[in-house]
Amino acid sequence: MSDLVGPGTGLPTGAAMESLTYEQLVDSLEDLARRMAAGDVGIEEAAELYEQAGLIHRLASERLERVRRRIEDLEEDAAPGPTGSP
Numbered sequence: 437m438s439d440l441v442g443p444g445t446g447l448p449t450g451a452a453m454e455s456l457t458y459e460q461l462v463d464s465l466e467d468l469a470r471r472m473a474a475g476d477v478g479i480e481e482a483a484e485l486y487e488q489a490g491l492i493h494r495l496a497s498e499r500l501e502r503v504r505r506r507i508e509d510l511e512e513d514a515a516p517g518p519t520g521s522p
Contacts, residue, residue, distance in 0.1 A: 453495065458503070461496040465489055 456464070468489045472482055 453492075456495075458496055458499045461492050461499065464492050465496065468492070 468485050471477060472485050472489075477485065
């Protein structure tokens with residue numbers, strides 16, 4: 437994780453970030469977007485917020501992909517097998 441995510445940013449670091457739910461990650465992204473859209477941050481802080489958003493987006497995307505694969509696996513397991521076995 438980046439040094440930008442952590443103390444002073446309002447976002448958890450390392451393992452704490454990994455433990456957030458998908459919904460919490462999305463909420464964090466929305467908070468960052470609001471802060472950037474407010475227009476009251478300097479260019480350096482905006483760049484830091486953008487980097488934080490990228491990290492959170494990556495985590496959220498990975499989490500979503502993991503759930504998608506899990507659902508596909510469950511659907512395959514629940515699908516009926518072939519009916520005319522020799």
